[in-house]
Amino acid sequence: MAFQGTDSYIASDDLQLAVNAAITLERPLLIKGEPGTGKTLLAEELAASLGTDLIQWHIKSTTKAQQGLYEYDAVSRLRDSQLGDDRVHDISNYIVKGKLWEAFEAEKRRVLLIDEIDKADIEFPNDLLLELDKMEFYVYETQQRIKAAIRPIVVITSNNEKELPDAFLRRCFFHYIKFPTPDEMRQIVEVHFPKIKARLLEEALTSFFKLRDIPGLKKKPSTSELIDWLKLLVAEDIPPEALQDKEGKTIIPPLYGALLKNEQDIHLFEKLVFMARR
Numbered sequence: 001m002a003f004q005g006t007d008s009y010i011a012s013d014d015l016q017l018a019v020n021a022a023i024t025l026e027r028p029l030l031i032k033g034e035p036g037t038g039k040t041l042l043a044e045e046l047a048a049s050l051g052t053d054l055i056q057w058h059i060k061s062t063t064k065a066q067q068g069l070y071e072y073d074a075v076s077r078l079r080d081s082q083l084g085d086d087r088v089h090d091i092s093n094y095i096v097k098g099k100l101w102e103a104f105e106a107e108k109r110r111v112l113l114i115d116e117i118d119k120a121d122i123e124f125p126n127d128l129l130l131e132l133d134k135m136e137f138y139v140y141e142t143q144q145r146i147k148a149a150i151r152p153i154v155v156i157t158s159n160n161e162k163e164l165p166d167a168f169l170r171r172c173f174f175h176y177i178k179f180p181t182p183d184e185m186r187q188i189v190e191v192h193f194p195k196i197k198a199r200l201l202e203e204a205l206t207s208f209f210k211l212r213d214i215p216g217l218k219k220k221p222s223t224s225e226l227i228d229w230l231k232l233l234v235a236e237d238i239p240p241e242a243l244q245d246k247e248g249k250t251i252i253p254p255l256y257g258a259l260l261k262n263e264q265d266i267h268l269f270e271k272l273v274f275m276a277r278r
Contacts, residue, residue, distance in 0.1 A: 009038065009045035010188050018175035019046060025173055028114075028132055028154035030164075033177030036222025039157040042177075043113035046155065053106075055152070056113045057099035059120045065127035068098040068114075069137050069146075092142050100131060104148040111153045118158040125168035133171050180223060182209060192227055196234060203243040204230055207253045211260075216268055221259040229258040 003019045005011035011019070019042075022029035031039045047054035057068055073094040081088045097105075103112040117125060131137045132154060136147035156172065158164065180188060182205055189201060208229070212220045221229075232238075232255045243253050252273050253259075260266050 003046055003049055006045045006049050008191055009041060010184065010191060011042070011045075012178070012180075012184065015042070015175060015177060018173065022173040023153055026151055028156050028172045030156045030158065030169070030172035030174045031177060032158045032160050032174070034179060034220070034222055035159055036224035037177045037179060038223060039177060040113065040115055043111055043115075043155040043157075046153070047111040050109075050111065050153075052108060052110055054111045054113060055099050055103050055106075056115060058115045059117050059124070061119050061121075063120050063124070065120075065124050065131075066098075068100045068128065069131065070098050070101055070139060071096045072141050095139065095141060100128075100137070101146055103152040104135065104146055106150065106152070109150045109152060111155060114154065114156045116159060117156050118161040118164065122162060122165070126165050129167060129171065179212075185223070185226070188223060189227070189230060193230060193234060196230065197240070199240040200233065200238075200243075201230075203240045204233060207243050208259070211253075211256075211269070214269065214272065217260075217265050219261055219265060221261075225259050225261070229255060232258055 002016070003011070003023070004016055018031075019029060031042060033039055043056075044054055072091075073096055077088055077091070077094045087093045099112065099114075103110050135151050136145060138145050185205060185208075186201065189196065189205075193201075204226075208221065208226050211217075236255070238254055243251075245251060252270065256269070257266075260269060
């Protein structure tokens with residue numbers, strides 16, 4: 001069954017090809033792109049379209065690769081030994097399964113999301129090379145080998161905060177999600193707001209893309225910010241006229257705090273509007 005997007009997720013032709021190629025090759029799909037372009041949502045919608053469960057492993061700066069496999073809870077075992085608990089004689093009682101173990105032992109093919117892998121230490125991807133390549137690992141405490149009976153579909157996202165090792169990249173199928181064109185963005189918005197007024201949508205998209213084109217922005221507004229902004233415009237019943245340039249003069253759109261997320265960009269935008277009016 002080929003992935004073609006879903007009713008709630010508009011996938012470009014290139015993205016559809018990338019997803020299906022990764023599934024065919026049985027390699028992890030490494031997805032990069034601007035924050036807010038739907039990288040994490042892709043894994044959720046892929047699982048939904050395939051009728052399977054999504055296993056999510058959200059990576060933090062403190063996350064270690066071992067945590068994705070398993071962890072040995074030595075503290076609990078020591079406490080139980082002091083209390084005379086019979087569980088202490090079976091070390092497997094103190095093995096905490098990680099997300100990869102959960103995906104490997106599933107009886108049905110799962111989608112495994114390793115989200116924002118670039119947040120972790122630089123050695124994190126290298127520490128998962130064998131496990132993601134061979135789909136197996138060894139549990140030293142219990143002397144058992146865990147091997148995936150059914151290979152999961154692995155989706156890995158990155159915001160490009162740091163470079164990933166070449167050896168890791170070689171084992172992945174890579175795709176960069178380009179920022180949607182105005183036509184693609186129109187389709188995405190209509191999924192979320194099927195009854196939005198056409199004129200309001202056009203004025204909002206015009207303002208949005210003009211804002212993104214401002215040179216020097218620290219963080220350009222993304223798709224998710226546009227959706228939030230439109231939700232506010234609809235909720236507050238903002239008329240399309242409030243988004244239009246009046247007599248050729250640039251205006252500050254209402255509720256623009258949903259689009260710009262730091263004071264540097266807000267000051268820059270307000271300064272440009274002031275200069276344009278002069």
